[in-house]
Amino acid sequence: MDASHVEQDLVNVLFTEKQIQDRLGELASEIERDYAGHDLLIVGILRGAVMVMADLARSLSRHVEMDWMAISSYGSGTKSSGVVRILKDLDTDITGRHVLIVDEIIDTGLTLSWLTSNLTSREPASVEICTLLRKPEALQMPVEVKYVGWDIPNEFVVGYGLDYRERYRNLRDIGTLSPHVYS
Ligand SMILES: O=P(O)(O)OC[C@H]1O[C@H](OP(=O)(O)OP(=O)(O)O)[C@H](O)[C@@H]1O
Numbered sequence: 001m002d003a004s005h006v007e008q009d010l011v012n013v014l015f016t017e018k019q020i021q022d023r024l025g026e027l028a029s030e031i032e033r034d035y036a037g038h039d040l041l042i043v044g045i046l047r048g049a050v051m052v053m054a055d056l057a058r059s060l061s062r063h064v065e066m067d068w069m070a071i072s073s074y075g076s077g078t079k080s081s082g083v084v085r086i087l088k089d090l091d092t093d094i095t096g097r098h099v100l101i102v103d104e105i106i107d108t109g110l111t112l113s114w115l116t117s118n119l120t121s122r123e124p125a126s127v128e129i130c131t132l133l134r135k136p137e138a139l140q141m142p143v144e145v146k147y148v149g150w151d152i153p154n155e156f157v158v159g160y161g162l163d164y165r166e167r168y169r170n171l172r173d174i175g176t177l178s179p180h181v182y183s
């Protein structure tokens, strides 16, 4: 399947590659200002956050350490219980460190609500969240988010790390899928 064919599966482009890069540049400036004079560890949540981690990190004109976590939500059924399991933990001891969790989307909020309290229990100097997208109407657990790219409607979105059945992660834009994809 060639690239144009994949693009045809998007019924509506919400954010173009250029809009995403511009917004990440703005968030990077805020982060540089807020963490000036402090070491910073950014933590990406696999797999969806790979793109935003790579581009946000390169938008920062300062030193930053990068680490990764992988989390299982036990499938969609139990996801609503908020029960999650760590598949890959940090390699870094975050005691006394300033930690910024980077993800591409907050939907129900269950993943990052759980993760924030998990990381907070390790006694870091601070834990904050940066997400490219947030769906306020879908939120089931309150999550304090310091940096948000955009709030979006409660629609399923793909591209730029976001998948539907493991596809579309490598699209440069973010959009919604045509109904023919689901049928
Ligand atoms: O707010 P929530 O409803 O908890 O959803 C947000 C989580 O869902 C996505 O990950 P996903 O489980 O799709 O895994 P992936 O990153 O491997 O695609 C996203 O990366 C967040 O971590």
Ligand code: HPA
Pocket (backbone or CB within 6 Å): 105, 107, 155, 156, 157, 158, 162, 163, 164
């Ligand atoms: O809208 C979404 N798209 C892809 N993956 C997701 N994980 C949570 N919400 C979404």
